Amino acid sequence: MPAYHVFRSTHIQASPQQVFDTASDFNTWSTWSPWLCMEKQAKVVVTQDSNSVGSKYEWTGELVGQGEIEHTKLDPPGFIEERLLFLKPFKSQARVTFDIEPAGDGTKVTWHMYGSLPWFMFWMAGQMDTFIGMDYERGLKMLKELIETGQVQSDIDIQGVKPMPAHTVVGVRSSCSFDQICESMRNAFQQAEDAIAKQHLSREGEAVSIYHVWDLKNKRCEYTAGYVMPTTAPAVAAPLSQVAIPATNSLT
Template identity: 25%
Template sequence: MRFLKNIFLLLLVIIVIAAIYLATLDGSYDVVRTRMIKADQSVVFNDLNDYKNWEEWGPWYETDSTIRVQYADVSSGTGAAYSWTSDIEGGGRMKTNAVAEPDRLDQEIVFETPFGDMGSDVYWILKKKKEGTELTWGIKGEMPFISRFMASGMEEQLGPMQERGLELFDENLQRKLQVYTIDSLGIVDYSGGFYLYVSTSTKINNMALKQKEMIAAVEDYVSKNNVRSTGSAFTIYHKFDQENGTTMFSVGYPVSERIITQGSDILTGFMERGTYSKTLLKGAYVNSQQAWDKAMYHVESLTNYAYDENGEPFEIYVNNPSNTPNPAALLTEIYIPVKPVKINRESIMN
């Protein structure tokens, strides 16, 4: 009996010592990895924001072929969620709790284990850099009291997985950016019409950023004033000085009627009906220069039409990164004004 009592006391002492030891440990962890992605911040954000894209680069798919994924009704933005099951690793779920586009995503991941659910906070931080986008992937949490000693090993356990994930994400995104097609669709008669717009002059290398800001401004006006748009956003190029690196352009949305915009920076314009050479770019906006070069080459190759210097070229964004996360699926229509060429019949006959 005394022997059992001594064993009990020994076990009690061990438990107390273990509890004291665990109390001295920091059970928190915050594992962070960063990679420079050579792509625009909005492109990186939009691809990352949609859980359905994760199947293309998730590092866990390399080691577990039994993963089966089920998506919620919403797969991107705040409230987006998905769950998974696995014959090897078990199941789990993930949810996006907060979005600060295009700078940050905050998510929660929960692993279902025999000992209960284990959750961690996941965060993504995107910073615009000269080279592209600095993408940071962080996973943090607090280990249960009894397993605090495992917190120190999370760096070794999660770090390599994050590094591989960022590598695969980068490779997958670069493949998408390189997939594009450019097709000349011939001569079209564009009907024109009223549109709401804002204009600016800027350096060519600052044009993309200005376009985003201007599109957002017109969209905000349209939304707040319940204006019915009749088409997609577009850019009209008034001047493009390649030698001095400057441009003047307008960004707008087509509307069905003339709208009075007193007290606003948003103006109403009217585009006359005209004849244009139309070119379609399917792919990321980084391929726009190649599309414009091909469009201009096509115009120069025409025999019955020539470039109309009195007109203004424009491009229409059929869809956009907010509703088309895959850059390879973006559609841009390019319109270059042309006019019929008068053929001298006498010179032909001679």
């Protein structure tokens, strides 16, 4: 079966012991899990002893599937090893570790996953670093925020599939790598706001981003950042462009 190894790291302004205590306590996982944030109603069961060898964290949900993770080795404050078992949507097993080490005035934590795919999913082997890596990056950011501030402020609110009327977006089209998206989109929205004001257009609609290209392999995207206009929006001049969105159903 095709094997994979995915890992991501971050720096946390805290001692290795603080990082170890949080990451090894399954009672904290629902707060910083990069998967559970998309389905808060998922059922989670944690063993009474949440931070010892043999402790388990089990989950069941429509979006997150079903599985469990178990501590197999705890070596404070530097190492955590776990057995990860996926039951749904398909059965799979992986080894998960956290390497925790002093770094400057804080701690470097590296989250690893070692596993293999079922034979019928061989075609996904080359994409696992991207898929899992993005989840790990999000999870480590949430873990960092939890440890440094005591809470995770980011939130995802999935309301389901709803009808969306036709509309037109007027904005600035741009492209960037994934790691530049915050700065790039901030600049694009500022350009759009300035151009809309200069061309005397209404800016009463919602601010939106439309992704034309989302390249997971090369970690690049192309998007339009702008504002919703009436369906019959007036003509615009550079650097603005229009994107017409037909009536459709959308996941909100």
